Amino acid sequence: MESLQNAFAWMTWTMPVAIFFTCIVLMLVGMTIWQIKSPSVERKGWLPIPTTRGDRLFIGLLGAAYFNLAWAGLTDVHQGFAAGIAFVLLVMVMRWG
Template sequence: MSWMAWTLPTASFFVIIALMLVGMSIWQTVSPGHQRKGFLPISTTRGDRLFIGLLIAAYAHLLALALTGWPLWIVTLVCVAGLIALLKWG
């Protein structure tokens, strides 16, 4: 794995994403989900909402880095809160 410069933030990002995917897979196996319509304009499953939330978080981080001077940890906390809200009510 020497081809990539693994810093702590990079490694933790990939570990957290992997743990989220494993957790969602176990949750789906234990308690199968169904499509529902929340505040999003489409019917979604848990996996759909997770994917949409990860995309929104990625673009929010890019926009925050480009347009604001906010520290990265504040943007990350806002994105985590948004992801939790999207998973619960989306």
Template sequence: MTLEWMAWTLPTAVFFITIVVILTAMTVWQVISPCVVRRGLLPIATTRGDRLFIGLLGSAYIHLAWIGLTDYTLWIATGIALVWMLAVMRWA
């Protein structure tokens, strides 16, 4: 019986390290400056953590749709996802 291990490429490692850094920064930010619930771009009341989760989830869907529907480079989807993430974090 052989075990199959996930192939940790540099982009995969950078992705997960970035998520850990973002979560750590958000935790420190919450401890230093507790957030208030607000309404903005999204029609629901959200906290910083909610907006981060919605932004990350939306970014994942943008990438999946891009991969499934186009043959263009993934860097364009990354740019769109960054704009989405910034919009959600700033105005949502």
């Protein structure tokens, strides 16, 4: 058990980090269940390629990650604002992307 703890010692496991990873896992589980219950069909939104729900989730998560990294590197404003904006962008990509 101690070797397992040492393997993750480099990571600062705070409550916000735990919440973040829990949300990602819950999104993936939810998308998996949704795909099993109702298989997605490719569609063309405002993204330049036809996408499925999973594609849009992946693109939205990547966009949110890059947005948060840019926010952290370019501004001194609280990161919570970036997380809120990134969530709205993720919802927009999922809905209309």
